Amino acid sequence: MKITKIQSQVIRVPVDEPLADGPGTPGAMREFVALRVGTDEGIEGIGYTFFGAALTGALKHAVDALGALAVGEDPLRTEAVAAKLRAAAAGSGPGGLLTLALSAIDIALWDIRGKSLNLPLWRMIGGHRERVPTYASGALMRTFPLDHLVKAAPRLVEKGFRQMKTQLALPGDTSPEKEVERIRRVRESIGPGIDLMCDINQRWRVDQAIDIGTRIEDAHLYWLEDVTTADDYQGLARVTGALATPIAGGEYLYGPAPHRQMMEARSVDIVMIDLMRAGGITQWLKIAGMAEAFNLPVVSHLVPEIHVHLIAAIPNGLTVEYMPWTFKIFEEVPVPVNGELEVPRKPGLGLKFDEAALKRYAV
Numbered sequence: 443m444k445i446t447k448i449q450s451q452v453i454r455v456p457v458d459e460p461l462a463d464g465p466g467t468p469g470a471m472r473e474f475v476a477l478r479v480g481t482d483e484g485i486e487g488i489g490y491t492f493f494g495a496a497l498t499g500a501l502k503h504a505v506d507a508l509g510a511l512a513v514g515e516d517p518l519r520t521e522a523v524a525a526k527l528r529a530a531a532a533g534s535g536p537g538g539l540l541t542l543a544l545s546a547i548d549i550a551l552w553d554i555r556g557k558s559l560n561l562p563l564w565r566m567i568g569g570h571r572e573r574v575p576t577y578a579s580g581a582l583m584r585t586f587p588l589d590h591l592v593k594a595a596p597r598l599v600e601k602g603f604r605q606m607k608t609q610l611a612l613p614g615d616t617s618p619e620k621e622v623e624r625i626r627r628v629r630e631s632i633g634p635g636i637d638l639m640c641d642i643n644q645r646w647r648v649d650q651a652i653d654i655g656t657r658i659e660d661a662h663l664y665w666l667e668d669v670t671t672a673d674d675y676q677g678l679a680r681v682t683g684a685l686a687t688p689i690a691g692g693e694y695l696y697g698p699a700p701h702r703q704m705m706e707a708r709s710v711d712i713v714m715i716d717l718m719r720a721g722g723i724t725q726w727l728k729i730a731g732m733a734e735a736f737n738l739p740v741v742s743h744l745v746p747e748i749h750v751h752l753i754a755a756i757p758n759g760l761t762v763e764y765m766p767w768t769f770k771i772f773e774e775v776p777v778p779v780n781g782e783l784e785v786p787r788k789p790g791l792g793l794k795f796d797e798a799a800l801k802r803y804a805v
């Protein structure tokens with residue numbers, strides 16, 4: 443089999459919060475690069491990537507330039523294709539747009555592999571289990587009023603979620619007391635039986651993370667995420683050592699090597715892997731295997747429609763972040779039942795672009 447063509451497109455999708463009907467941000471948009479990879483056997487793989495923001499046009503350009511170099515190659519030789527494209531981009535990596543662009547191509551190649559073998563991705567790469575826990579994400583944001591949060595969180599429980607994430611490091615005039623009060627109110631609104639995670643998005647210093655993290659230990663968070671600058675591995679390790687609450691991190695890291703630094707420094711208790719920044723499915727699996735060797739569980743970042751495959755496939759997968767950023771561009775996406783996602787049964791990613799949506803959101 444040979445890759446015969448690639449075609450990419452930028453789409454711009456309005457930002458909303460459908461899980462608990464959260465306040466919208468009028469005019470706010472997210473941009474994605476959607477990719478189709480064609481083969482001489484008529485199998486088409488789809489991929490996508492994002493995080494380009496103002497550089498999304500440049501990201502599409504990178505996908506096109508690298509994709510052109512993949513034409514003529516065997517789509518099943520994912521490592522050979524990645525090596526060729528990385529070498530062609532020379533020193534413009536290892537992170538950033540190069541990796542984000544490579545991810546779109548790698549994802550499409552795995553989709554082709556699954557379709558050619560008539561196997562869903564999760565079975566091709568290990569098939570550890572058929573059902574995975576998933577948690578509601580994006581519904582309890584730091585920018586939303588607390589009054590909304592204490593109604594939205596129970597609404598998520600009513601919808602069947604057993605796990606959900608909120609955020610601290612509040613915008614504007616905050617204080618440790620305000621932070622503590624907010625998490626206390628959210629916890630009270632759902633009771634002790636629901637897993638509650640909390641994301642800091644790198645906004646605290648190490649000393650703040652230890653101080654506020656200590657004050658909120660009685661909220662019994664399932665994890666506290668990205669408590670300080672993501673590549674301050676030693677600083678993270680101090681927080682992780684100081685708190686009983688498990689610390690999660692890794693979504694901001696590009697490729698396997700920084701994950702190795704993070705794990706060797708014992709910076710986190712839970713490894714979060716972002717599919718796009720990892721470098722696609724091929725690299726995601728390497729990071730997950732490394733986490734297994736370090737006796738660490740793995741959780742996913744965004745893209746639940748693919749991460750359901752990945753978390754289900756590996757023995758150390760913990761839970762899938764259910765954040766519906768990308769849902770509008772597909773015909774069908776996995777839907778949680780009683781807080782769990784069932785693995786997809788169709789070959790490859792089991793996803794189809796919604797052609798009407800791609801037209802509607804075309805840039």
Ligand SMILES: [Mg+2]
Pocket residue numbers: 641643667668693
């Ligand atoms: Mg996060």
